[in-house]
Amino acid sequence: MAPPIILPYVDTHEPEVLAAAARLGQLLVPPSFDLSLLPPSCGYTILASSSFSTPSVDQVTAWLDGGADRVVLPSPAFDEAAAVLPAGRLVQSFILGQETHKDYAALVLLRTREPLPAQAIKAFQQDFAGEVLLWDESRPASVEAIRTAAPLGVPIVIPLSQLTTGSTTSQKLNIAEAFLAPVISDRPDGLIPTVVSAHPQGGRTLGMVYSSRDSVREALLTGKGVYFSRKHGLWRKGETSGATQDVVRIVADCDADCLEFQVVQHGAGFCHLNTPSCFGTLSGIAALEGTLKQRYLSAPEGSYTARLFNDPQLLRSKIMEEADELCTAEKPEDIAFEAADLIYFALAKCVSKGVSVRDIERSLDRKAHKVTRRKGDAKSKWVQANGAAESSKAAAAANGSAAPTKPGAPEPKDTPIQMRSYDLASVPPSERAAMLKRPTLKSEEMIAKVKPIVDQVRLRGDAALRELTAKFDKAQLEEVIIRPPFTQESMRLPEEVKAAIDVAYRNVYAFHAAQADKAPLEVETMPGVVCSRFARPIATVGLYVPGGTAVLPSTALMLGIPAQVAGCKEIVLATPPRADGSIGPEVMYVASLVGATCILKAGGGQAVAAMAYGTETVPKVDKIFGPGNQWVTAAKMLVQNDTEALVAIDMPAGPSEVLVIADHTADAEFVAADLLSQAEHGVDSQVVLVAVDLTPEHLQNIEQAVDRQARALPRVEIMKVSVSKSLIVTVKTVREALDFSNEYAPEHLILHLEDAPGAVQFVQNAGSVFVGAYSPESCGDYASGTNHTLPTNGFARQFSGVNTLSFQKHITSQQVTKAGLGKLGPVVITLAECEGLDAHANAVKVRLAALARE
Incomplete structure (x- = not known):
């Protein structure tokens, strides 16, 4: 990286100035400074000048091990540290004219008590042949001084007390003006080419834009991505799209004619095409991290990644397995293959615990900063384990038997499994709404994710179902549906389980049978006018029974029984298959009890799509019922709004x-x-x-x-x-x-x-x-x-749980006699003419005229 234009020295803790200074990437701080006030991305050099007590070599070592890029030391502390510590991590501080630099110093802080012209700086550089930092203590910081030193690659040290986020005065210089002082543009409009890179993704370039001095000033002071659009002026990234940016660092290149904004990108991405970068999608570790983060929030039902996140013991075993395979690999291609597997599982562990690639990079940087190193030998348990393994392998080879496996050490006790606590009286209204939110993704985001799955099934039918079931459920299907009669073998259950299901069936059936509308409702609203309402079953219904982390025959009961009571002619029951392509016997038995006419061996969004649109073998249904994960809920919400599907849903039921x-x-x-x-x-x-x-x-x-x-x-x-x-x-x-x-x-x-x-x-x-x-x-x-298919995510404000009436539609009718029309007709005519619908009025008038002729 090019040297900084200015190096702010933190002699005051004014929050706004400190935050802006940190975005320049490097600060000079006193030993007493509270480092927790700095963002992790900001580097720092410790200034242990003669005004502080002389630090020992151990203290300097501790600062460097703690994360300091460098330590500035006066003589003789510099001499003592330089004898045992890396030269590139130490800076000698001296006052020009009063002290001299050491020949073995690689970096110096040149402090001067009088203005130093450019020629003098250049002459010193030639004599020194090392990196120079300049601190002109003779006068307040100025744009002229910065411009003098910048072409020589000499950063100017400026106390934070001399910088401001407001207007420049005789005593204080605006920090953005200080940074921009040497920046030049060869464009007629004065705009500065700007490269935008993604800070968490290892510096991946997001795009190329332009900056004006005003846009840089606003970005530096606010910490938000602000650029200059040649069409629209100041461009505050994400102001309309929501794809905002947090600025981590702004730096100039070696010629000070181009800028780099290192940012944390939010939302869909930097590009207007909703991709992470204008140069295409992410790849490698950055892409893997993004995928794992999405899967952690909403892993497809039955996916292997979901198993890893839900089964820490499996993840632990895979990490150890892949580490062992990497250690035994010899060929370059095998080493690359096994290293990729290990990185995948290790990153899955990190994502499950909220650790990002950037966190790993920071840890690597911290380790690189250390100047002390431990011996580096393997811990005894691994040495012993490897020795025991080799011995057991040798013994097994000698006698032809398998070597025993020594169990690992017990896991340390976990932190308590506990909930977050709030005192409602102390929660401000602005935060109370957040307490009501469920830990789910926004529905529009999930709908966008599930749409490609739904579209595949809509367009390709059974072929897409087979492919998606193989991908998500790891099951190879020959037939995607099962029609009755179901075999006794497929419903074989322990007698106690079967008896429990039978009791549940009777209770649920009794309660739902009592809910059914058995007789029409008739009301004579006025003499000669009889209005009625009668129920009819929805002809074809789809019942989604989740399979994910638990087999749920109870859901099959709760959906199948009211459909059976209501008299639905076709009942399609969808549930994810097991690895061998079969359906659990519990669900098969319930399907037989409730009279299911078709079992669809699929789960997730693909099952919802198959029932909504129909396939070569799956009947199209009129209404879809059932709970599920976020993918199922999003698919249900998507298809109900598609006029091509013409399908209703019970409710947008989500996680329990x-x-x-x-x-x-x-x-x-x-x-x-x-x-x-x-x-x-x-x-x-x-x-x-x-x-x-x-x-x-x-x-x-x-x-x-x-x-x-x-x-x-x-x-x-x-x-x-x-x-x-x-x-x-x-x-x-x-x-x-x-x-x-x-x-x-x-x-x-x-x-x-x-x-x-x-x-x-x-x-x-x-x-x-x-x-x-x-x-x-x-x-x-x-x-x-009672039914357990109930509204979640706050939808109990608008929806009832599933019941028998959910599977019925209600039709109204009216019968009007001649005498009744004589009384009602004039009212209808008046209202129809009031609305300007004369044909409506005429339909009554012709009848009243006929009655008048009788």
Whole structure:
């Protein structure tokens, strides 16, 4: 990188000036400076001048190991450090005319108490033949002094107290003017060519733009990407598109006629074509990181990457496996292949813990800054493990037996599995809305992602279904559907499971049968005018039964039974297949009970698309039901708005959620169990505890119970993620708790209250309510009778849960007698003529005229 134009010395902590100075990439700081005030991307040199106590070699070493690029030292401290530390990391400070530079110094800070002309600087450079920093202490900083030194490649040290973000005065220089002082342009319009590079992606070039002095000034002071458009003037990147930029660093090239903006790019990307760069998409590690980040937020159901994120033990095993294979590889192509695998799994681990490639680069930079090194031998457990492995291999070779595998050391105890806590009374209104948001992506972003999948199935039918099922579910299909009769072998279950399903079927059937509209509704609105409404089943329905992280025969019951009760003629049940292409026997058995006429062996957006548009073998349906992950929800929302599909959906159901309200009577173990019953669904699930005036001890008991119970459950790794995204909200009264719940509009609401039945009257928004300590949400999920397909993401404000009426449409009719038309007709004519619809009025007039002739 070219040397900086100015090197600000931090002798004041004025926040705005310090932030702007940090964007120039390098600061000079005193030993007492609080380094936490600097962004990680800003380099720094420590100035340990004679005004400070003389540092020891150990202290200088600690500064360099701690991340300082260099340390400025006066004699004799410089002499002592130079004897044992790298010359390029030390700067000798001396005052011209009073002290001389050391011949072995590679860098010097030349301090002068009188103005130094350009010729004198040049002469000193020739004599010194090293890098020079200039600090003219005889006068305040000026544009002229900077322009004098810049062509010689000599950065000017300027105290921060002499810089300002405001207008230049006799005592203070605007920091943008200081930076721009030597920058030149050979263009008639004075614009400066500017290269924009992506800071987190290893400096990948995003595009080429132009800057004006005003745009650079605004970018430097605000920290936002601001450039100059030759058509529109100042161009604040992302102002309309949302693809904004945070400026990390602004530097000039070696000739000071071109700028580089190093930025963190947000949104779709830099280019107007919504690509990350004007020079194409990202590749290599940067592209892999972007893909893994997207997959971590919304991995396709059944994908291998989703398994890695949800199963830390699998990820750990793969990292160790690939590291071993890399160590044993010999050929260059094999080494490259195994190194790529190791990088993939290592980066998956990093992304799962919120660590970016830039974080890794910073760590590498910090390690590179260190001037002390440990011996570097392998830790004893690896030396012993390798020795034992080699010995066991030799023994196995000698006797023909397999070498035993020594189990690894136990994992260290994890940090507590706990939720984030808020006191509702102290949360400002501006932040309260954020508490109501679920940990999901924006629907428009997910719709854009799922659209290519939907389009493939819409255009290519069964062929696309086979390819996508092989890709996402790792299952090779010969036939994408199963038609009844279903074989007994495909429904073979343990008797206790079959009996439990039968009980659940009877209960759910009884409750949903009672909901059906069996007789027409008739009302005589006035003499001779009878209006009626009657129900008819939706002819063909599609039922989506998730398969992802759990087999869900209960969902097949909850969707299939109301469809059966309503009398739907064709019931298409879609669910992801197992690796061998079969469907779980639990779902197959339920499909038989509810009279499914077709089973589609597909999941995700591809299953939704197949049911919405139909394929060569999959019937097109009129309405799609069922919960699912964000991909399923986005696909349902997409197809319902496509007039080509002509399909309705039940609701935009997303990841599962529960809100528990607990007062002083609540059993901590019960509350914890209820929270975890939903947290185990997936990493994107959310649970909320609203604590009503609980003592700190009571709340702590609940939190400890959550941690303890979660660790005893097999899906603990999923719950670690979902619980960390979940909330504890403390309130004073039950009414406050219910008000918050109504704002949140939960899928499941559980009332652990002294008067739980009395609280139900205040519930306005919820999918389903579980009243009292002995009404766990699990009962509603499986067998009590209510439906568990419920609105999530706050849609309980607008939607009901799935019920029998969801599978029926209601048709109205009216029958008007001659006498009735005589009374009603004049009213209709008046209203039709009022709206200017004379043909409507005429339809009545001709009839009244005929009646008049009788």
